Amino acid sequence: MRSFSKFASASALALSLTFGTALTAQAETDIVFGSLSADTQSHITVFVDMDGELTGAAAQANDDTEGRLEDALRDAEFKGKFGKKLRLYGLAPFASITVVGTGDEALSARKLHDLGGYVAQASDNKKNLSVMVDGLNTDVDAAAAQIAMGYALSSYTFTKYKQDAKDIDRTVAFHSDDSGDAQELYENDLEYVKDGIYFTRDMGTEPGKTIYPETFTQAVRDLFEDVPGVEIKVLGVPEMRRLNMGALMGVGQGSIHDPRLVVVTYNGGASGEDPVALVGKGITFDTGGISLKPNNGQWLMKADISGAAAVAGTVYAAAQRGAKVNIVGVMAMAENMPAEDAIRPGDVLTTMSGKTIEVMSTDAEGRLVLSDAVTYVQEEYDPRLLIDIATLTGSAARALAADYAAVVTRDWDLSDEMMRIGTVTGEEVWPLPLNKNHYKSIKSDIADIKSTAGNPGVSIGAAVIGTFVDEDRPWVHLDIAGVDWVNSPTPTTPKGHAGWGVRFMDGVLRDLDTE
Ligand code: BES
Ligand code: ZN
Numbered sequence: 001m002r003s004f005s006k007f008a009s010a011s012a013l014a015l016s017l018t019f020g021t022a023l024t025a026q027a028e029t030d031i032v033f034g035s036l037s038a039d040t041q042s043h044i045t046v047f048v049d050m051d052g053e054l055t056g057a058a059a060q061a062n063d064d065t066e067g068r069l070e071d072a073l074r075d076a077e078f079k080g081k082f083g084k085k086l087r088l089y090g091l092a093p094f095a096s097i098t099v100v101g102t103g104d105e106a107l108s109a110r111k112l113h114d115l116g117g118y119v120a121q122a123s124d125n126k127k128n129l130s131v132m133v134d135g136l137n138t139d140v141d142a143a144a145a146q147i148a149m150g151y152a153l154s155s156y157t158f159t160k161y162k163q164d165a166k167d168i169d170r171t172v173a174f175h176s177d178d179s180g181d182a183q184e185l186y187e188n189d190l191e192y193v194k195d196g197i198y199f200t201r202d203m204g205t206e207p208g209k210t211i212y213p214e215t216f217t218q219a220v221r222d223l224f225e226d227v228p229g230v231e232i233k234v235l236g237v238p239e240m241r242r243l244n245m246g247a248l249m250g251v252g253q254g255s256i257h258d259p260r261l262v263v264v265t266y267n268g269g270a271s272g273e274d275p276v277a278l279v280g281k282g283i284t285f286d287t288g289g290i291s292l293k294p295n296n297g298q299w300l301m302k303a304d305i306s307g308a309a310a311v312a313g314t315v316y317a318a319a320q321r322g323a324k325v326n327i328v329g330v331m332a333m334a335e336n337m338p339a340e341d342a343i344r345p346g347d348v349l350t351t352m353s354g355k356t357i358e359v360m361s362t363d364a365e366g367r368l369v370l371s372d373a374v375t376y377v378q379e380e381y382d383p384r385l386l387i388d389i390a391t392l393t394g395s396a397a398r399a400l401a402a403d404y405a406a407v408v409t410r411d412w413d414l415s416d417e418m419m420r421i422g423t424v425t426g427e428e429v430w431p432l433p434l435n436k437n438h439y440k441s442i443k444s445d446i447a448d449i450k451s452t453a454g455n456p457g458v459s460i461g462a463a464v465i466g467t468f469v470d471e472d473r474p475w476v477h478l479d480i481a482g483v484d485w486v487n488s489p490t491p492t493t494p495k496g497h498a499g500w501g502v503r504f505m506d507g508v509l510r511d512l513d514t515e
């Protein structure tokens with residue numbers, strides 16, 4: 001038997017940790033902007049569309065190589081298909097020329113991000129590089145900035161635990177005829193979104209050994225340290241006890257790391273206007289608890305923090321870019337461990353709302369911590385829109401794989417709107433249902449509701465959370481269990497943690513901003 005109180009034991013350990021995020025610890029590419037006529041590096045990238053004709057900067061590069069670029073593209077049968085890439089060496093005066101195809105359709109911001117990602121994939125990420133952004137078929141302002149963002153997202157690395165990681169210092173210059181605008185857009189806006197995504201990826205990649213509720217809280221404090229206009233409030237176990245957050249405390253009870261509710265507010269909108277609430281599931285490691293998970297793939301449950309991490313990343317980006325909207329981010333942090341004093345299947349927990357939940361499986365812990373978190377944010381902040389984001393069910397991953405996050409709303413128009421934002425931002429969502437039957441399924445014999453009830457898993461999970469969301473409150477539930485981790489890289493996401501949700505929720509906030 002342990003002789004210490006679990007809920008008091010972790011702090012000394014935490015304080016002795018030195019903890020770094022991507023913002024400080026990882027080698028980063030220096031991204032700069034310059035005019036088309038500025039000096040270029042010896043490694044360059046040019047874009048070619050499906051006409052195959054070399055125009056602008058590509059034509060200039062061809063001239064510089066005395067026509068050998070064109071010859072090489074012909075010999076390689078390079079057609080300019082979107083995302084096709086070719087790296088050519090030996091074309092003096094350049095050390096290398098990377099050619100990326102732009103296809104034959106107009107380029108949206110999302111497609112520009114992808115192009116930037118292809119540039120990163122095609123270059124070896126080690127050398128200084130000049131990317132010539134010229135003659136693109138696009139209506140998007142400052143396209144070079146969007147391409148730069150895609151480049152940065154694609155070249156994310158997590159090298160903290162590699163003994164021989166090299167500190168790579170490189171400069172990637174994006175050349176365009178609107179480089180002033182591109183620089184401004186990148187440095188005052190897009191770069192912050194990128195940093196928010198990097199933070200989210202770092203948190204999802206960090207092992208459960210280093211990231212637990214207390215250290216996550218510290219990481220959030222560090223992230224926001226120099227961000228003006230943001231307030232952070234942290235509820236520990238004594239506050240939770242006072243508020244009767246039996247579900248959040250229950251999930252955290254089996255761990256030596258006590259739970260936290262982290263609340264970050266940013267008020268960039270009209271004073272007195274109700275905020276948008278972003279509520280994230282932050283299970284720093286999900287063993288399943290007494291309903292222990294099988295061994296296979298268990299390590300990946302270090303990423304069960306993804307929802308909370310994305311909330312922090314999104315609020316960070318919004319605050320830094322000065323979004324004109326009021327936001328409250330709530331992160332429900334706990335570690336789900338089996339232990340002699342962990343909650344058991346069959347236990348009944350009393351939530352902050354007063355409603356009781358019969359715990360059918362301690363592995364359905366996300367809905368428990370979110371029940372108290374959504375109750376809290378509604379009582380304290382009365383949000384005009386409540387978005388919860390969680391790696392909630394394997395069911396979402398089975399239904400939609402890594403292509404879409406599951407979105408559940410009570411109102412089709414809202415789902416429609418979310419699908420549209422998904423398409424624009426490149427983080428796509430697909431609606432799944434929530435109806436009376438799902439609420440009926442979670443009736444409990446001995447408590448107000450029970451926590452699980454078979455299929456369809458996404459809807460049952462949503463019904464549990466929905467039990468705690470006011471009937472008339474606009475509410476969006478995002479189940480990101482299939483999208484938070486990427487096994488095969490996409491143009492903007494290397495293999496590993498995707499940081500899913502920052503771009504999507506940033507898109508939602510931008511939408512509200514212009515209203
Ligand atoms: N964190 C898991 C969901 C998950 C599974 C995320 C796979 C990412 C990949 C969640 O806490 C969980 O265990 N859900 C259970 C719910 C079940 C007990 C009703 C599941 O999906 O199996
Ligand atoms: Zn979980």
Ligand code: MN
Nearest residue numbers: 286363364365
């Ligand atoms: Mn679980």
